Amino acid sequence: MFLIRQFTPKDFQQVISIEKDAFREHDPFLYMKLYEMSSEGFLVAEKDGIIAGFVVGILISDIEGKIFSIAVNKKNRGCGVATLLIKTLLNTFRKKGVTNVELEVRKSNLIAQELYQKLGFYVIGMAPRYYCDGESAIIMRKIINH
Numbered sequence: 326m327f328l329i330r331q332f333t334p335k336d337f338q339q340v341i342s343i344e345k346d347a348f349r350e351h352d353p354f355l356y357m358k359l360y361e362m363s364s365e366g367f368l369v370a371e372k373d374g375i376i377a378g379f380v381v382g383i384l385i386s387d388i389e390g391k392i393f394s395i396a397v398n399k400k401n402r403g404c405g406v407a408t409l410l411i412k413t414l415l416n417t418f419r420k421k422g423v424t425n426v427e428l429e430v431r432k433s434n435l436i437a438q439e440l441y442q443k444l445g446f447y448v449i450g451m452a453p454r455y456y457c458d459g460e461s462a463i464i465m466r467k468i469i470n471h
């Protein structure tokens with residue numbers, strides 16, 4: 326059973342190790358900045374004291390949220406952890422009055438695109454050469470009904 330809760334600084338090492346393993350672009354300091362900016366949208370999934378995954382959501386305006394980053398450690402993938410993290414984040418956004426949530430995902434990352442589609446996100450455009458290595462991003466949006 327995974328517990329979804331807010332990130333605290335003592336989770337930093339575990340979160341950064343998941344992040345390093347999951348992404349080609351790696352920036353630990355960014356995560357502390359994101360926590361300072363938006364602690365409510367920084368959630369972790371914990372099981373038996375171990376962090377299995379995290380999501381970072383930020384508010385762009387009073388009605389717009391963004392999923393900045395999500396990752397689950399390899400041994401806990403495919404068990405619904407990301408789904409649980411995103412659903413909890415969407416609830417946090419809903420309580421704050423957010424109506425639109427957007428995200429960018431690598432064009433090649435079909436697993437993440439499928440995850441987002443299952444959660445009601447749809448493609449609204451593309452950002453060419455969005456990532457440092459030149460890969461384009463697919464931009465997705467979900468409308469939150471109140």
Ligand SMILES: CC(C)(COP(=O)(O)OP(=O)(O)OC[C@H]1O[C@@H](n2cnc3c(N)ncnc32)[C@H](O)[C@@H]1OP(=O)(O)O)[C@@H](O)C(=O)NCCC(=O)NCCS
Binds near residue numbers: 431
């Ligand atoms: C993308 C990621 C966060 C998914 O985490 P997860 O906890 O395994 O996802 P879930 O178990 O909640 O899966 C939800 C859906 O995602 C899709 N999915 C997950 N793993 C998949 C796989 N190996 N192959 C195909 N689809 C997959 C499925 O549609 C799945 O729904 P289903 O269980 O009904 O089949 C995880 O693979 C990860 O950390 N990847 C590296 C980081 C990353 O790509 N982050 C997204 C950046 S935009």
